[in-house]
Amino acid sequence: MIKVLVVDNHPIVTTGFQLLYNNHDEIQIVGTVGSGVEIFEFVRRHDVNVIVSEIELPELNGITALRAIKKEHPHINIVMFSYHPEEIYAISTIKAGSSGYVSKSEPTDVITKAIKLAHQGEIHLSDKMSKHLNYNDTKNSKSRIYKRLSTREVEVLKLLSSGKKNKEIAQELDINEKTVSTYKARLFKKLNVNNLIDLVNQGKQLDLT
Structure with missing residues (x-):
């Protein structure tokens, strides 16, 4: 039996998982929590094989939690389950250590497949993203922009685009303010902008907020 922890701050999502896998032959929901910190x-207290987690979480975002969990519990595999754009976040979360990315718009059988693959130590991506990885999409500006950015740069850009200040970003990502400034400077250069307003507009065009 695959023991799954669901991390999402929307009760309708966590309740949906519990109902979906109630009496399932292979998957058991052993718990649900509403924040990255939890x-x-x-x-530490329960046996968990796979975590299914939203990216947008209170207190600690899903990507930061993902990194910390994989460092502390490398045997636990994590599937990111989010409404954020797949073309921006799928590869970013896999670089951070996830075993897959599933959009919340997908049918329920897709998340089931992703959980099973994660438990087997494999990675799940949609057919669209799998093809994208083997295809140089020179016409897709979002993809071109994304490829220039590291996982951490995507995180910083997302937080800047949501209105966070350097100090708040440093606290959330557990880095110092000087490092945040360094990432901002890299973002200015990579996205070819010279002020914060234009940088934030770039983030909004990428649907990072």
């Missing part, structure tokens, strides 16, 4: 206490 994951750590839960996995």
Whole structure:
């Protein structure tokens, strides 16, 4: 039986998972939590094989939590389950250590497949993203922009686009303010902008907020 922890701050999502896998032959929902911080206490106290987590979480975002969980519990595999654009976040989360990315718009059988693959140590991506990885999409500006950015740069850009200040970003990502400034300078250069307003507009065009 694959023991799954669901991390999402929307009760309709966590309840949906519990109903979907109630009496399932292979998957058991062993718990649900509503924030990134709560994951750590839960996995220390319970046996978990796979975590299904939203990116947008209170207190600690899903990508930062993902990195920390994989460092502390490398045997636990994590599937990111989010409404954020797949073309921006799928590869970013896999670089950070996830075992797959599933959009919340997908049918329920897709998340089931992703959980099973994660448990087997494999990675799930949609057919669209799998093809994209083997295809140089020179016409897709979002993809071209994304490829220039590291995982951490995507995180910083997202937080800047949501209105966070350097100090707040440093606290959320557990880095110092000087490092945040360094990432901002890299973003200015890579996205060819010279002020914060234009940088934030770039983030909004990429649907990072």
